[in-house]
Amino acid sequence: MEGTSWLAVWHAYRLPLLITLAALFVFHVYRRAQSRSKTPASVSVPSSPRRQSLYEEKIQSEAARSEKPIKPATGPKRVQGRKPAKTIGGRRVSDQDNHPVSFIQPIIFYASLTTTTERYAHMLLEDLRAAAQERADPQDRGRGILPPQIQDLAYIDFDDFFTSAPQPPASSPGIRYVYCILIPTYNIDSVINLFLTHLDETHNDFRIDTGSLSKLAGYSVFGFGDKEEWPTEEEGFCSQATEIDRWMAKLTGRKRAYPLGMGDVKSDAEQALKEWSRGLKDILCDILENGGLGEGVPGSGDAAESDEEDLDNGNEDQEKTPTMVDLEDIRMGGDAQGGAPIPVDFTTAGKSVAPAATAKEMVPKTSPTYASLTKQGYTIVGSHSGVKICRWTKSALRGRGSCYKFSFYGIRSHLCMEATPSLSCSNKCIFCWRHGTNPVGTTWRWQVDKPDLIFKGIKEGHYQKIKMMRGVPGVRAERFAEAMRIRHCALSLVGEPIFYPHINEFLDMLHAERISSFLVCNAQHPDQLQTLSRVTQLYVSIDASNRESLRKIDRPLHRDFWERFQRCLDILREKRNAQRTVFRLTLVKGFNVDDEVIGYANLVEKALPCFVEVKGVTFCGTSTSAGAGLTMQNVPFYEEVSTFVVALNAELERRGLHYGIAAEHAHSCCALIASNRFHVDGKWHTRINYERFFELLEKEKADGTSFTPEDYMRETEEWAYWGKGGFDPNDQRVYTKGKNKNKHKAIEAASTS
Numbered sequence: 159m160e161g162t163s164w165l166a167v168w169h170a171y172r173l174p175l176l177i178t179l180a181a182l183f184v185f186h187v188y189r190r191a192q193s194r195s196k197t198p199a200s201v202s203v204p205s206s207p208r209r210q211s212l213y214e215e216k217i218q219s220e221a222a223r224s225e226k227p228i229k230p231a232t233g234p235k236r237v238q239g240r241k242p243a244k245t246i247g248g249r250r251v252s253d254q255d256n257h258p259v260s261f262i263q264p265i266i267f268y269a270s271l272t273t274t275t276e277r278y279a280h281m282l283l284e285d286l287r288a289a290a291q292e293r294a295d296p297q298d299r300g301r302g303i304l305p306p307q308i309q310d311l312a313y314i315d316f317d318d319f320f321t322s323a324p325q326p327p328a329s330s331p332g333i334r335y336v337y338c339i340l341i342p343t344y345n346i347d348s349v350i351n352l353f354l355t356h357l358d359e360t361h362n363d364f365r366i367d368t369g370s371l372s373k374l375a376g377y378s379v380f381g382f383g384d385k386e387e388w389p390t391e392e393e394g395f396c397s398q399a400t401e402i403d404r405w406m407a408k409l410t411g412r413k414r415a416y417p418l419g420m421g422d423v424k425s426d427a428e429q430a431l432k433e434w435s436r437g438l439k440d441i442l443c444d445i446l447e448n449g450g451l452g453e454g455v456p457g458s459g460d461a462a463e464s465d466e467e468d469l470d471n472g473n474e475d476q477e478k479t480p481t482m483v484d485l486e487d488i489r490m491g492g493d494a495q496g497g498a499p500i501p502v503d504f505t506t507a508g509k510s511v512a513p514a515a516t517a518k519e520m521v522p523k524t525s526p527t528y529a530s531l532t533k534q535g536y537t538i539v540g541s542h543s544g545v546k547i548c549r550w551t552k553s554a555l556r557g558r559g560s561c562y563k564f565s566f567y568g569i570r571s572h573l574c575m576e577a578t579p580s581l582s583c584s585n586k587c588i589f590c591w592r593h594g595t596n597p598v599g600t601t602w603r604w605q606v607d608k609p610d611l612i613f614k615g616i617k618e619g620h621y622q623k624i625k626m627m628r629g630v631p632g633v634r635a636e637r638f639a640e641a642m643r644i645r646h647c648a649l650s651l652v653g654e655p656i657f658y659p660h661i662n663e664f665l666d667m668l669h670a671e672r673i674s675s676f677l678v679c680n681a682q683h684p685d686q687l688q689t690l691s692r693v694t695q696l697y698v699s700i701d702a703s704n705r706e707s708l709r710k711i712d713r714p715l716h717r718d719f720w721e722r723f724q725r726c727l728d729i730l731r732e733k734r735n736a737q738r739t740v741f742r743l744t745l746v747k748g749f750n751v752d753d754e755v756i757g758y759a760n761l762v763e764k765a766l767p768c769f770v771e772v773k774g775v776t777f778c779g780t781s782t783s784a785g786a787g788l789t790m791q792n793v794p795f796y797e798e799v800s801t802f803v804v805a806l807n808a809e810l811e812r813r814g815l816h817y818g819i820a821a822e823h824a825h826s827c828c829a830l831i832a833s834n835r836f837h838v839d840g841k842w843h844t845r846i847n848y849e850r851f852f853e854l855l856e857k858e859k860a861d862g863t864s865f866t867p868e869d870y871m872r873e874t875e876e877w878a879y880w881g882k883g884g885f886d887p888n889d890q891r892v893y894t895k896g897k898n899k900n901k902h903k904a905i906e907a908a909s910t911s
């Protein structure tokens with residue numbers, strides 16, 4: 159009976175019982191599987207920004223402010239830092255890079271003993287916060303700048319941030335970190351010394367690869383100091399910020415996202431910080447857009463570069479692999495097929511250039527000329543124009559001095575753009591360091607690009623090159639910011655600018671943007687020179703004093719080169735009261751120096767230029783120069799240039815011409831003889847008042863009021879006077895290793911335009 163009742167119960171309830179047991183089993187299996195998949199990492203990282211609103215992240219970040227945001231692995235100091243990653247197609251490649259950049263996480267680090275820096279750090283925090291908000295595009299939740307985090311160096315464990323870079327959470331591998339370091343300087347012991355020691359040890363620890371912070375997207379340092387007590391950097395102004403910047407460059411594999419900024423707490427600190435912050439924000443957006451710091455000149459952040467922090471760019475602008483490409487010789491335009499474009503000698507005034515429909519590009523993208531010029535750093539604009547930043551622009555950005563045009567005329571090199579609207583020239587000068595790649599010709603027989611396209615293109619090219627300088631060691635934040643507004647244009651790059659048929663319209667565009675124009679021509683195009691409209695300063699290259707010498711040096715293509723040359727001098731004489739006219743003499747020992755003083759004086763007497771610049775030839779070591787028998791022996795020492803200048807000046811004086819030696823820039827082996835028109839009240843006035851020039855020009859355009867060169871002259875600085883050397887005392891003179899400070903040749907002056 160009992161057995162029957164159990165059996166009855168089983169039959170009655172077996173189904174629900176079996177279902178319950180099965181459910182319990184399934185639940186158990188599920189729990190086990192889940193607990194296995196849960197790693198500590200996945201719970202500790204912040205959740206993916208893709209799943210969060212930026213506002214939620216902001217809140218989260220606020221909460222995390224006093225905490226360590228993303229702590230790298232703890233344990234003994236064993237850092238699997240990597241060798242800086244290789245680049246492919248200009249882009250760095252690393253594991254992290256397999257994930258496209260989606261968010262930039264700025265982290266502000268600061269140290270502060272008396273709260274000044276702390277206050278500024280919070281100012282920056284607000285500024286970056288606003289930028290994060292601005293970038294929070296509701297349409298694009300998957301990308302942006304995250305609200306900044308802030309860390310006091312006195313309260314963090316350096317190992318957490320400065321031994322290896324924070325890892326993006328697994329759920330958001332597209333996050334990239336940018337360190338913004340604000341630091342005062344103390345010449346007494348402080349936390350800053352500990353920090354510096356940490357960076358030093360990290361860099362020199364054999365267990366840690368160099369570049370252990372190379373996973374950062376970038377860094378930038380801003381220093382605070384007191385200029386009243388420490389007036390210059392040599393005397394210690396912001397010295398600890400400079401040191402930190404250097405260590406960070408080494409540890410990150412040169413990922414300086416923005417130049418080192420500095421502020422004097424007694425004067426410009428706030429203003430300077432604001433400017434720096436503005437630049438930094440632009441770069442954060444750039445990183446977001448381009449997926450990294452992008453291509454750069456050495457030092458701008460390419461981790462694959464050498465560890466050499468000091469950049470010697472002395473020879474950068476010289477030809478590296480000269481390739482002889484002479485368009486005159488290869489007969490561009492395909493006359494072999496019988497379809498030759500019609501040669502138009504635009505130098506005949508009044509005849510407009512009507513390029514034939516068949517006209518070809520002067521420098522096609524597929525040509526060896528294009529390849530060679532771009533390899534040398536030129537940006538080719540359209541089909542016949544180019545732009546390049548010269549070594550002096552780079553030097554001035556680093557506070558290491560401007561070219562001689564600063565000493566003589568007040569051009570600050572970091573505000574100067576070197577360009578040409580015509581890569582073609584009608585000479586093959588033996589010392590032209592650009593020669594070997596530039597096309598030559600006596601006539602314009604190529605397509606003609608519109609001036610507005612050229613103007614836009616060269617500005618873009620210039621700014622792009624300036625931007626590439628932002629990571630170069632020593633680039634000063636304030637100069638970098640200033641350089642983003644071009645003030646001068648040296649039309650003296652490769653080629654002959656007045657070869658371009660629309661040169662006057664092009665000049666108008668420069669002047670409309672208040673960019674001064676320094677135009678150098680080769681005295682071979684008198685008709686074009688005659689019709690050339692006003693420039694800020696008009697140069698004619700005077701490479702020799704007599705026909706035979708000119709033929710040997712300039713190797714002109716025009717048969718009537720000497721007559722053209724003479725006509726140009728006549729035109730210069732006519733223009734001397736309307737324009738600042740300059741003779742540029744390039745001395746080549748053994749070619750155009752000996753016994754030519756009298757000949758040059760004859761030329762000066764003929765044209766009566768406002769100024770005579772005398773410069774030792776630059777040694778460029780190209781095959782062209784070698785073929786012409788030019789060696790270092792032909793490069794004069796500065797003493798020889800000086801002797802020549804004194805002799806020429808004496809000869810001018812003997813003839814009763816009113817000139818004097820006004821200025822020098824010994825560094826470039828260059829001196830300036832000026833007409834006494836620019837000697838007022840016992841002082842030289844070789845500099846230019848640029849603002850005044852544009853005012854006068856605008857008035858002339860409006861009501862026809864003409865003006866003279868004297869109307870916009872400005873006093874020469876005393877340090878630029880003859881005998882004073884000509885080096886701006888505010889800049890830092892840097893001697894290249896092994897160079898004799900006193901007895902130097904013009905090899906240093908390569909690329910001075």
Ligand SMILES: Cc1cc2nc3c(=O)[nH]c(=O)nc-3n(C[C@H](O)[C@H](O)[C@H](O)COP(=O)(O)O)c2cc1C
Binds near residue numbers: 270274342343344382
């Ligand atoms: C003892 C002492 C030493 C200093 N040494 C330097 C120095 O060597 N170079 C410098 O540029 N400024 C120096 N300063 C100026 C500080 O860097 C400056 O006042 C800074 O704003 C202090 O920042 P904080 O208030 O955030 O600590 C020094 C200041 C003090 C009090």
Ligand code: SF4
Binds near residue numbers: 551561563569575910
């Ligand atoms: S060398 Fe020429 S291009 Fe360079 S800064 Fe001087 S003037 Fe400008």
